[in-house]
Each structure stands twice: as C-alpha cells, then as structure tokens.
Amino acid sequence: MSFGHQSDSQSSLQIRWLIRRDMPEVLAIEQESFEYAWSEEEFLCILRQRNCIGMVAEIDQEIVGFMIYELHKSNLHVLNFAVGKQYRRNGIGTRMVHRLIDKLSLQRRREILLEVRERNLEAQLFFKKQDFLAVTVLRNHYDDTAEDAYIMRYRLASDVPALAGPVINRISDYLDADAA
Numbered sequence: 811m812s813f814g815h816q817s818d819s820q821s822s823l824q825i826r827w828l829i830r831r832d833m834p835e836v837l838a839i840e841q842e843s844f845e846y847a848w849s850e851e852e853f854l855c856i857l858r859q860r861n862c863i864g865m866v867a868e869i870d871q872e873i874v875g876f877m878i879y880e881l882h883k884s885n886l887h888v889l890n891f892a893v894g895k896q897y898r899r900n901g902i903g904t905r906m907v908h909r910l911i912d913k914l915s916l917q918r919r920r921e922i923l924l925e926v927r928e929r930n931l932e933a934q935l936f937f938k939k940q941d942f943l944a945v946t947v948l949r950n951h952y953d954d955t956a957e958d959a960y961i962m963r964y965r966l967a968s969d970v971p972a973l974a975g976p977v978i979n980r981i982s983d984y985l986d987a988d989a990a
C-alpha cells in the first residue's frame with residue numbers, strides 16, 4: 811500500500827493507544843490545529859467515558875498525531891483528529907484512518923461517522939480521499955460559530971455480490987444428487 815510521499819521517518823510510525831503522559835504533546839497538536847481547541851479538561855472528560863478511545867501516532871517516541879473516537883453499537887464516531895503541522899501530507903492521517911477502518915466488520919460496526927466544519931476544506935478533501943462521503947448537513951451545529959457541519963461517513967463495502975443470479979444451495983444439490 812502506498813502512502814504518497816512516504817518518508818523514512820514515516821516508515822517508523824507507530825500507532826498505539828493514547829496514555830495520560832501523551833497529553834502535553836496531544837494538546838500542543840490540538841492547539842496548533844484548531845481555532846476552537848479542546849482544553850485538557852475536555853480531553854480527560856471525554857476519555858473517561860467507557861466507550862471512548864484515544865489513539866496516537868508516534869515517530870521515534872514523538873507524538874505526531876492523535877485521534878479520539880467513540881464506539882457505538884453499529885459505528886465508530888470520530889470526535890477529534892489531527893496530525894502535527896510539520897508532519898502533514900506524509901500519509902500519517904491516512905495510516906490512522908486505515909487503522910480505524912481495520913476495526914470495522916460487516917457483522918458489527920460497519921461505518922465511521924464524523925462531523926467536519928464547513929470551512930475546513932482541507933479535512934473534507936482528506937476524508938474524501940479516504941472514501942468518506944458527505945451525507946448530511948447539520949445547520950448551526952457549533953456553539954462557537956454559526957458554522958454548519960457536514961457529517962461524513964465511511965461505510966464498509968459488502969463483499970457479498972448483489973443477489974443477481976440464482977443462489978446456489980450446495981446442501982440441496984447434494985441431497986438431490988443423493989436421491990437420484
């Protein structure tokens with residue numbers, strides 16, 4: 811699998827769960843990434859919820875990106891996600907999203923949902939590249955600005971072909987042959 815301009819440093823990228831002592835680096839990335847950044851209290855409050863998971867991407871023990879997401883019955887919901895400014899456009903965000911996609915299954919959680927601000931064109935283009943589709947607009951979604959949000963969704967494609975042809979029931983074939 812290719813990740814665009816894959817650098818040597820990116821090949822040593824590790825993705826693991828976020829732990830408490832990652833917080834200063836995560837907060838630094840958060841602050842350089844968002845106009846309305848989450849505070850440390852907001853991170854900790856969200857991460858205390860049982861269905862909430864934090865993931866970090868690390869190169870040589872330096873945190874270069876993070877993602878916070880919730881587990882729901884039939885989907886994963888991304889709440890926060892950023893890559894450090896100087897590490898962007900190296901495929902790190904793609905690797906993190908792929909890690910999330912790997913957690914989907916046709917039997918259980920088969921989609922990823924997230925909200926993107928209407929002005930955040932860069933993130934919209936990034937998620938479009940990852941095969942997410944904008945499915946709904948939430949008007950005046952945010953408390954801080956009068957911006958709308960787009961809900962973007964990635965849905966796991968079913969490998970099962972559409973019911974185009976006859977369904978072959980091997981057991982009945984076997985029984986028919988046996989009876990003949």
Ligand SMILES: CC(C)(COP(=O)(O)OP(=O)(O)OC[C@H]1O[C@@H](n2cnc3c(N)ncnc32)[C@H](O)[C@@H]1OP(=O)(O)O)[C@@H](O)C(=O)NCCC(=O)NCCS
Pocket residue numbers: 813814815843844890891892893894897898899900901902903904905924925926927930932933935936937939
């Ligand atoms: C969105 C974000 C996480 C992407 O991380 P990243 O590591 O830079 O992404 P990648 O390098 O994997 O990008 C993969 C592809 O997405 C698209 N893409 C990514 N950033 C883009 C941008 N700024 N403009 C246009 N396309 C972009 C490109 O097609 C890119 O492939 P290319 O570099 O070969 O052209 C990062 O830009 C970021 O942290 N932004 C600020 C925080 C944010 O908006 N988070 C999302 C909130 S919903």
